[in-house]
Amino acid sequence: MAPLMQSSQPWVEKYRPRRVKDVAHQDEVVRVLTNTLETTNCPHMLFYGPPGTGKTTTALAIAHQLYGPELYKARVLELNASDERGINVVRTKIKNFAAVAVGSGQQGGYPCPPYKIIILDEADSMTEDAQVVFVLQNALRRTMETIIEPLASRCAKFRFKPLSEDIMSTRVLHISNEEGLNLDSEALSTLSSISQGDLRRAITFLQGAARLYGSSISSKDLISVSGVVPGEVVEALVGACKSGSFDCANKQVNNVIAEGYPVTQMLSQLFDLVVESDHVSDEQKATICKKLGESDKCLVDGADEYLQLLDRIDTRVKVSTIPLESYFASSLRFRSSLTHAAIADSTLLLRLSASASGLRQSSSTSSSRLNRISSHPSDPHSRTQPSPTQLFSPTIGCGGRISTFLNRRCLMGGTSVEPLAQSVDGSTTNQMEGIEVEEQSAPKPAPPNQNPSEDATDKDQMEEEVILKRKRKKTSKIWDHFTIVKGVGTQKDQAL
């Protein structure tokens, strides 16, 4: 390729790591895969995790490092959602490709093991029939559930975690040095927070801002490229709601629509604002969040943005005119309101999970409000927290979202969630060295969609361990929350 072409590539491609060990932040994954590369003994693999964490990059890097540029074309078959991948393709193309055996032997310094690799990018958007293959790579977020059980159990699973702010900053700084950009620390932290653990997003924003605003980039420039609604606009909307005048609120809504701000983004920012607000009681927060969740689902269904926002605004008007009686200023008061809140929560969870399942149906990847959740630092434990998921078993698979809601509430309660994340991370690491290799000797006879997430007993154990740890740690508020919700859950189970 001509040198000119290189420079006109998007930075995301330009700075895509070429070797497995260059992949940022996924230490456990990198460790195992480096080992794999040395021994050239490669199991079937399933990569999953939120977008922009390096799944595709890793898969491509392994293939390149195993075969080198010459044999790559002959040995590797790359299929992604832009290719037709129905059952027929799997039956013919993939089978034909896999049927021809190849010999081993080093070539040009590359190991070239005697097998081929098929990379199935975005495997979760394949039809169910077609999901029967070798190296699997799943590029969508936590939609592990859409990968059918018999397939998942044949693969070593690698979870890619959202990138932490430090790693992201290091990476971004590296690129900005290479490209000769000036980034102050404020801009850097803004970039980390708006991209929410998604490195690809961060790099795209950076490139966009660099193209538009030249080599010195401020945090304002980054916000304007990222599509985040400016704080003033959100404040104005909330202000109009607090004024209690419908016409005033309506005017603001009209303005938001005319200015072209995406309403999903708006809802997400309203959500943040409400959850972190000190002037809204717990119950009100629960009510508002529930409503926001409903709207989000409606928008995913394709409902009109103007009407949805208007409806939400109207709710907020009503809520904010209720006298604010239960500030939780004193801890005593807090305790009692907590119980209420937990009950409110369980309905909210139901709502949220219903909307999450709605999202799943349309396999939405766009509901940013709920997404931010998946990139939350405490993300890991969403998979080890069965009670809400089991409680609402019809809407299984939305565990992440629910847990984040809890996280957010915890944050709101003033306790950091970090220790929780660590403790869960710790337990996972101890047990399985960070990688969850499923070891089911016999395939489960149960229909795959009954409980597609994972083994319930495992989860239970994990949960209990976590609870114990937590109790030991005595991080008061959060755990009260969890146990209360769990209590509600059990009662409900019994009632059922």
Add this chain to the structure above:
Amino acid sequence: MLWVDKYRPKSLDKVLVHEDIAQNLKKLVTEQDCPHLLFYGPSGSGKKTLIMALLRQMFGAGAEKVKVENKNWKVDAGSRTIDLELTTLSSTNHVELNPSDAGFQDRYVVQEIIKEMAKNRPIDTKGKKTFKVLVLNEVDKLSREAQHSLRRTMEKYSASCRLILCCDSSSKVTEAVRSRCLNIRVNAPKEDQIVKVLEFIGKKEGLQLPPGFAARIAEKSGRSLRRAILSFETCRVKQYPFTNNQVIPPMDWEEYVCEIAADIMKEQSPKRLFQVRGKLYELLVNCIPPEVILKRLLLELLKKLDSELKHEVCHWAAYYEHRMRLGQKAIFHIEAFVAKFMSIYKGFLIATFG
């Protein structure tokens, strides 16, 4: 030629409304590595104008020589072949198409046709512009599958092809696609900006504008520049010289909706509901999109309502609009909204006046 087309700015320098965006775009083009772009904003805000001007900036006057083609594709989908017909607008360096026209088969358009186009690199001996541009309209109407298919295409062929996506609301474009593009928000022009444009056109056409006339048009336009210019031209055709109190003709269908709203407010009974249904059918038959009818109806009703009812009515409008998206027959849901409104309003009247 309509004024809307006649006075569409041809280059980024001549843009009257979004000067800042235009300048930024210009900077973007002067650098070699232009990313994929996603333009979003309400209709009539100038997305298309900016895109056309951008293309001209990229490829010179050649970008304006477009030909319309009606192409047929045969897509091999395993067991059967699918025939697709698509209208494209193309010049030597760019192709513009509307993938959502293919309806539920839009996935094949993305998988086969767009990929095919993206693969081929335009030959330029000077080695200057080494990528081609694909302009995709209405990406928000693409199905989820199609949007999924788009994402890897955007990465894989980025060396030879840039995509310019255009849509009304970026909420309906998946995160994965959005994160691969530079998002450009095109907001609706403010009323004073519309006035400025109208005065500019008036000057070019040599018209005498009475004071406040342009402002009135701008106010009626709902911040859509296209609509403002169209109604300006209508006024010109109807009566010139303009008079101070000249009526700016509203759209026929809007008047009709206004009438319906008046009917509903006057009487709330099954008989009236039946009459309203006839009128609603009339609107639907004339191809007014159902959600537009519902929104307009809500607007008209809100004007006449007590403020304590407004919230509730808004809620039900949003509720029925959502159901309308999920359902098949729009008339059921609009009528359900009307019935709901009647019952709420009647209840309110009885409670207040006994």
